[in-house]
Amino acid sequence: MKADLVVIGGGPAGMGAALEAHRLGVKEILIIERDLSLGGILQQCIHNGFGLHLFGDELTGGEYAQRFIDQLVASGIHVLTDTMVMEVEPGLVRAVNKGGVMEIQAGAIILAMGCRERTRGAINVPGARPAGVYTAGAAQRLLNIEGLLPGKRAVILGSGDIGLIMARRLTLEGAKVLAVAELMPWSNGLARNIAQCLNDFDIPLLLSHTVVGIHGSKRLQGVTLARVDAKFQPLAGSELCIPCDLLLLSVGLVPENELSRKLGIAIDPVTNGPLVDQHLQTSAEGVFACGNVVHVHDLVDFVTLESRRAAAGAAAWLQNPQPRQTIAVNPGENISYVVPQRLTLPAEEDVTFLFRVKKPLKKPVFSVSNQGAPLLKKQRPVALPAEMVELKLPAGKIPASGEITIDCRGEER
Numbered sequence: 001m002k003a004d005l006v007v008i009g010g011g012p013a014g015m016g017a018a019l020e021a022h023r024l025g026v027k028e029i030l031i032i033e034r035d036l037s038l039g040g041i042l043q044q045c046i047h048n049g050f051g052l053h054l055f056g057d058e059l060t061g062g063e064y065a066q067r068f069i070d071q072l073v074a075s076g077i078h079v080l081t082d083t084m085v086m087e088v089e090p091g092l093v094r095a096v097n098k099g100g101v102m103e104i105q106a107g108a109i110i111l112a113m114g115c116r117e118r119t120r121g122a123i124n125v126p127g128a129r130p131a132g133v134y135t136a137g138a139a140q141r142l143l144n145i146e147g148l149l150p151g152k153r154a155v156i157l158g159s160g161d162i163g164l165i166m167a168r169r170l171t172l173e174g175a176k177v178l179a180v181a182e183l184m185p186w187s188n189g190l191a192r193n194i195a196q197c198l199n200d201f202d203i204p205l206l207l208s209h210t211v212v213g214i215h216g217s218k219r220l221q222g223v224t225l226a227r228v229d230a231k232f233q234p235l236a237g238s239e240l241c242i243p244c245d246l247l248l249l250s251v252g253l254v255p256e257n258e259l260s261r262k263l264g265i266a267i268d269p270v271t272n273g274p275l276v277d278q279h280l281q282t283s284a285e286g287v288f289a290c291g292n293v294v295h296v297h298d299l300v301d302f303v304t305l306e307s308r309r310a311a312a313g314a315a316a317w318l319q320n321p322q323p324r325q326t327i328a329v330n331p332g333e334n335i336s337y338v339v340p341q342r343l344t345l346p347a348e349e350d351v352t353f354l355f356r357v358k359k360p361l362k363k364p365v366f367s368v369s370n371q372g373a374p375l376l377k378k379q380r381p382v383a384l385p386a387e388m389v390e391l392k393l394p395a396g397k398i399p400a401s402g403e404i405t406i407d408c409r410g411e412e413r
Contacts, residue, residue, distance in 0.1 A: 001104045003030040003078070005314055006093050008085050008259065009112035011040020012300050013291025015068040016307035017110045017314075022075050024315040030078045030104065032085055032095055038072070039065035040114055041137070042300065044144045047165055049192075053301035064300060088263050090284055108286045108314040111274070112307065113256040115292040117162075123251050125157070127214025130221070136162040136250040140169070149173055151246025155223050156180045157211050159187040159194075161298075163250020168197035170246075177201070178242050181209040181225050183232060186360050186413075188252075188386050190298060211247070212239065220245050253296045263287065270337040271295040277326060277344040278351045279313030280306070286321060288314050295339050295354070298388050327399065332407035334358050336385070347398040353391045357383045357408055364410030366391055370399040383408065 005026050007014045010033030018031050037043070042050070045061025052058055055067070072079065083097040088111075093104040117135040132151055134142070140162065142148045152175050156163045159182040167177045180198060185208045187194055198205055206225065212234050213224035227238035255273040257265075266275040266283040273294040274282040280290050290310035291303040326342040338355040357364065364383040368376040368391065375397045383389060391406070 001030075001102060002028065002106075003104055004028040004107040004318060005030070005110065006104055006106040006108075007031045007110045007112055008088070008093070009033065009040070009114055009291075009293070010035070010038040010079065010081065011112065011114050011291070012042060012065065012068070012303045013114065013293070013307040013310075014040075014110070014112035015065075015072060016304040017112055017290055017311040018077050019068065019071055019075065020308040020311035021110075021315055022077055024312060026311075026315050026318065028078075030080065030106075031072075032083050032093070033079065033081045034084045036082050038069050038079065038081065044137075044141045046144050047169070050300055053299065054304055061300070085259060088259050088287070090263075090286055107318050108288065110307075110310050110314055111260060111282070111287065111289040111293050112291050112310075113259065113293045115253040115255045115296055118249070118252045118254055120249060122254075123249070125211050125214060125249075127211075127223075128216060130214070130216035130219050132216070132220030132245050133214065133247045134249070136160070136166045136248045139246075139248050140166055143169060143173065149175065151175060151220075151244070153178060153244040154246040154248060155211075155225075155242055155244045156248045156250055158182060158250035158252070159189045159205060160250040160252060161189045161193050163248060164189045164193040164197040166248055166250070167203050168201060171201045171203070175246070177203045178244060179204050179206055179225070181206045181211065183208070183210045183228060184385075186385065190386060191384075210234065213241075214247065215241075220247060223247055253292065255293045255295065257293060260289070260293070268295075268337060268341060270331075271339070273339075275341045276339065277324070277342050278309075278340045278347065278349075279316070279344060280310035280340070281313055281317065281324075281344070285323075286314075286317055288317075295337065298386075302388070327401065327403060329353070329404045329406070331355065332405040334361065334364075334408040334410075335406055338406050343398060343404065345398075345400060347395055350395050351393045351398060353393065353406060355389055355391070355406060356385055356387075357389065358385065360384050360413040361408065361410035362413050364408050367407045367409075368393055369405050369407070371402045371405075375399070375404070382413070383410065
């Protein structure tokens with residue numbers, strides 16, 4: 001089997017990339033999706049809030065996905081569902097489904113595998129292992145797809161957006177959400193989700209708290225929370241025992257990069273996603289990546305917009321594959337990470353940097369420099385770790401050599 005472009009993943013990033021590549025004239029495009037149907041995580045997101053940036057319309061996750069599925073059907077792009085990619089090499093994809101093992105020769109490859117949730121094992125929550133402990137996404141699938149209520153008295157650990165949305169969802173289904181505990185001294189969810197999912201339902205948010213005990217043998221009977229100090233160690237005497245039959249973990253997302261690592265692609269130790277340039281090309285020639293497989297996004301609209309840039313990069317590479325000269329882009333003061341992590345030269349178009357700050361700041365000033373020489377400065381009213389920051393560097397200011405650094409200075413909130 002041959003294809004000009006193989007897209008691995010049929011979620012919002014993969015569908016967006018395939019459609020944009022088709023629009024740009026790429027002929028033979030193949031999407032490979034391991035699930036039974038396209039859509040990715042959007043299938044279980046029945047809440048609204050999707051599509052505001054891209055369509056100017058407020059859609060549910062399923063409605064957002066269906067718009068792209070309809071376009072895929074009309075375009076004639078080939079799709080393989082219920083198919084698992086086992087291995088990727090430059091120019092070759094090995095996959096398996098009910099029909100057996102297949103090898104697909106690919107002119108270019110776009111990685112769009114998305115991300116997965118951190119589990120209890122990844123954060124070392126102490127205590128027993130009774131039934132009733134779920135990741136927020138697993139509980140969301142049980143409730144929204146399977147129609148099963150996983151518990152009636154819930155505690156949520158972590159204030160990520162999925163956990164906040166599930167706090168509201170459980171409440172609407174008649175369960176009692178007793179508390180949302182967050183290890184950090186600030187919330188890790190979007191401000192609108194704090195307001196709509198917690199404040200509107202009088203659900204308490206306990207900052208600088210974590211779970212220090214899980215109780216129950218066969219079924220969860222309760223959890224013990226404790227306040228933590230500046231080093232995130234539990235404070236003796238601050239324990240609070242809450243009887244409950246459901247503990248949801250909303251403790252972060254991890255880009256799904258097993259295929260990337262097997263291919264030998266360079267990985268950013270902070271994002272756990274591939275190092276990419278402004279065209280979303282990875283360290284492997286002809287292999288691109290986009291969406292949550294690169295870094296975790298706030299909104300699905302931004303995933304789709306990024307997928308279009310990856311498709312444009314892949315289409316251009318198919319027309320003119322050339323060795324690259326790059327310069328590094330580094331996170332500086334108060335910056336957790338920055339994407340892209342390198343720029344391919346010559347850079348003929350403006351470059352948009354996406355990054356997150358390490359802590360909440362008032363009146364932050366973002367500066368872009370090349371080995372100390374200032375290139376750009378911008379001030380914003382506020383910056384939060386939960387909200388991605390976007391900064392555009394004009395093409396005329398992109399240096400021909402050196403290293404770019406992005407810094408942030410501001411008042412602590």
